[in-house]
Amino acid sequence: MENTEAESDILRSVHALLRELDGHHPAFQNERGMLRWTLHKKTDRNPGNSTILAKILVKELERAERGDYRHYIIPLLHTLMYTLIKAPCFSDDLYERIYDFCKKLLTLPKPYCTIGLDYAFRLKTERMAPGVLYQRMVISEQSLRSDPYPYQEKVFIFADPDLLSKAVCNALVTDTKAAQMYQSPRSCMCYVIMHAMKVALDDDCDIYNLQRILQDKPTEEIEHFFRQVVTAVECTGNEISADRSQHVERLKKVYDVVLSSSEAGDTSPEGLQDIPLPNPNISFHLWTDEDQLWKELVLFVRPLSQTCEQDCLSQELDNFEIQDIVTGCECCEQTRFSVLSTDSGIERDLPPVGEEPPPHCSAEVEHSRLQRKGGIKKKASPLETMAYLQASCNGPGVKHFGKMHAKSGSNMESMSPLQRLHTARIVVLGDDRILGRLAQAFHSLSFFISRKRETRRVFLTPRLNLQFYYVPVVEGQQSTWPTEEHAMPSQIDLCEVAGYLGRGDPWYENNINTLCHMIPKLATMPSSPSKHLVTNTFIIDVMSYYIRMGIQPVCFQVYSVKIFFSDTAQEPAEDVFVTELSVKVQDYNPTRDLVLARKKTVLEGPGADIAAKYRKVLLSSRGKELGVSLRSTGLVMKAIQPDEAEDLVCLNVYITEVIKTSNLSGRSFSFMTNKIRMHSIKVSSMDQKTFTLCLDKDFRRTYRNVVSVEVSPCLEPSYCLQKTRTMQFSMHGSADVGLAKYMPKSLLLPINTFAGIIQ
DSSP states (O other): OHHHHHHHHHHHHHHHHHHHHTTOOOSSGGGTTTHHHHHHHHHHHOTTHHHHHHHHHHHHHHHHHHHTOHHHHHHHHHHHHHHHHHOSOOOHHHHHHHHHHHHHGGGSOTTHHHHHHHHHHHHHHHHHSTTHHHHHHHHHHHTOOOSSSOOEEEEEEEEOTTTSOHHHHHHHHHHHHHHHTTOOHHHHHHHHHHHHHHHHHGGGOOHHHHHHHHHHSOHHHHHHHHHHHHHHHHHHHHOTTOOHHHHHHHHHHHHHHHHHTSOOOSOOOSSOOOOOOOOOOEEEEEOOSTTHHHHHHHHHHSOOOTTTHHHHHHHHHHSOOHHHHHHOSGGGOOOOEEOOOOOOSOGGGSOOTTOOOOOOOOHHHHHTOEEOOSOOOOOOOTGGGHHHHGGGTTSTTOOOOSOOOOOTTOOHHHHSOOOOOEEEEEEEEESHHHHHHHHHHHHHHHSOOSHHHHHHHHHHTTTEEEEEEEEEOOOSSOOOOSSOTTSSOSSOOTTHHHHHHHHHOHHHHHHTTTHHHHHHHHHTSOOOHHHHHHHHHHHHHHHHHHHHHOOEEEEEEOEEEEEEESSTTSOOEEEEESSEEEEEEOOOOOOHHHHHHSOTTOOOOSSEEEEEEEEEEOTTSOEEEEEEEEEEEEEEEEOSOSSTTSOSSOEEEEEEEEEEEEETTEEEEEEEEEEEEEEEEEEEESSSOOEEEEETTEEEEEEEEEEEEEEEEOBOHHHHHHHHHHHTSOSSTTSOOGGGGGSOOBOEEEEEESSSOOO
16 A cells, blocks of 8 residues: 555656656746655655656656657656666666667667667666666765775866855855765765665665664774675676676675674664765865866875875965976975986887896996986977877767777887876856856866966876866846947846756756756745755755766857957957857047047947958858958857757857938938857957957956957867877878867867757
8 A cells, every 4th residue: 555655656756747847837936946856855765665766767768758758758767767876676677678778769869879878888787786886976976995996086066256145155065064974985885885785685685784783893894895895896897797696696795794793683674774875075166266176176186195285285286387297296206317218219129029128227327327306397398298188089079090000019008098087077056157267267278378287288188087067056137238228138148058058958957957046045045944954955966966967068169269459568368258258349539639630520420340350150061251341339249059959169249230321310320230150250440449348248357448359269279289290290281181180179168968959
C-alpha cells in the first residue's frame, strides 16, 4: 500500500515536471524551478523511492521517444542519470532498458546523440563496476587522494559586489559554508566505502552496522579501507572484460575485515539507509581584483607546500614568472646545473642498441659545472611556448589529425601532452556585465599581453581543464543607456545571454533562469528556521546539479576592440566584449572661431557624420567588403542573436541614421534604424565630434573622446602563433597551411548548459 502511494506521488511530480516543460507553469509561480529539486529530495529522504522514480522516468522516456516529444528527452534523461548515480541499487533489467534507450539516441541529431553516447558509456562502465560513477564523482569533487583515480575538481563561484547587494553576497557566503560544514574528507571516504559495499553486496551488506563501525574507526584505518575499496572498484572498471563475481569477491573480503574488527551491534532497521552524495568542494569569491581569477586557478593547480606557504604566498602571486614554474619558490628551489650535450641530433650518430653511452661527467667536469643562481631572466618568445599552447587545441571546432607518426626508438610518453588531472568549474553570478568580465579574464589567459600573463598561459593550459557556468542574478530595475529616446536600444536587457540559453535549452530555463530573481528573494527573506532550511539546501543543491549535469557547452565569440582617441598623444586602447558594444555621439561644443566660420544657414542637426567600413555576412557565409557614410546619433553592436538557430559568430549592428527632410516650415529630422549583419567593422568620425563607447552594458567600462573604433572576432592564440611560425617558412602567403588548418581560429567562450542549443 505504501509503495502504491509513493508511486502515485512520484508519478504526479514527474507529470508536473513535464507540464512545466510545456510552458504550463503551476498555479503558484514560486514553485517554478523547484519541482526537480523536490523530486530528488523525495528519494533522498526515502532511498527506496529511487527505483520507483527510475522506472517511471524510463517509461516516460520511452513514451516521449515513441510520441516524438523530443523536448522531454534530455530533461528526463538528466533526471534519471542523477538518480542512478545517487541510488545504491538498480536491477540489471533496468540498466539494460536505460542503455538501450541511450543507444537509440545515437540516430538523432545533436545534442541528443552526443548526450546519448556519453551516458551509454557511463552506463556500461557502471554495469561492469557498480558504484564507480558515485566513487569517481566524490573523489574528484572532494579532491580525495587516490592513486587509481588521481583527478581533482573544484568549484569557484565568482560574484561581482558592484552588481549584487551586500545581503545577497552574505547569504551566498553563508549558504556555501553551511553546505560544506559536514563534508570532511573522513566522512566522504566513509560514504564511498558504504556506497561501494551496498551496491556490490546488496542485501548481504549490513549498512547500519558498517556505518556504526566506520564512525568509531580512527582516520588512518578509514584511509586504509578507502584505498582498498577504490583500488578494487577501479581495477574492475578499467578491465576490458571484467568479471563481476570477482569484483564482489574483492569487496566482500574488505567488508568482512571491517566487520570483524569490531563487535556486532544491534540489528539494522528495515529499509534502505541513506548514503548522501556530498555537494562539491565550493569556494565563494567576491570578484574585486582583475587578476583574482587566475590567482585562484594557480593556487588550485599548484598548491604551495606547507613549509613555505606562509612565507611565499605574497611573493608567489605577485612574482609568478617563468623561473618559478621550473624551480619553484626560492626557499624550496633545488640546485640546477648546466650540462653540455653531446647529441648531434643525427640518427646515425646514436650508439648501437643496447650499448651504453660513454660517460661524460668526470670529476673535473663535475667540478666545472655552472651553478645557476639568480641571473637575468630571459623572456621566452611566443614560438618557444608553442608546445604548451598546442595542448589547448582540443576546444570546440577542432579538427584532429587522422594519423600521427613517430620515429622509431622515440619515447611516446615524453611526446604526449600533459594529462589534465585538475578541473576548475567556474560559476559566475550576475547579469551580462559579469560575463563581460569573464570574457576579459578568459582573453587575458589566452593572449600574451605581459610577461606575467604569458607565464599564466604556459603554466595553466597543459594542466587545467576549464569549465564555465553562468547563473543569472538580477536585483531591482534594469539600467538604461543614458541617451535620447530615438537611440537604439532605449532599454537594456541585462539577461540577454540567459534568455538566449533558456530559449535553446528548456531545462536550463526551468532550473537556472528561475534563480535570477529567486536568489535575491531568498537572501532578503526574514530569518526563520524554515528559511534557513530552504536556502541552505536549495541554492547550493541546484548549483551542484547544474555543475554535474551541465555538460554541453554553448560557445560565444569573443570580439576584440581597438579604440582610437581624439588626443593623438594617447595610445589606442584594446579591449574585448562578448555581448554588446554601444556607441553614442558626444555633445559637441565647437570653438568661437569655428562657429563664425560656419554659415548660419546650415542646420547640422543631431548626431555626427560617420564612415563605416565593414565585412558583410552573406547567405553563403562569405564576407563582402562594403562601406557607408551617413549621419548618425549612435549605434549598437549585438553579438547575441535574437534567434538561437542563427550563427553566433556574427554581429548585428543597429545604426540610428539621421534623415534630413525639408518642408514649408523649414528643415526637420527623422530617425531610422538600419540593421546590418557583419563579421567586422571600423567606424570613424568624419567631423570633430567624438563618441562615448560602452562595452558589455557595463558603464564601468566606458571610453570617452573616441574618434574611431575597430571591431573584429578574437583569434585563438595557438592558431595565431602557429600561423606566424608557418609563414616564416611557407611560400603560400596568408593561406593556412600545416597545423594551422586543423586548429580553431576563433576565441570562443564556452558556457555549459544541460543540452546546448536544441534546434
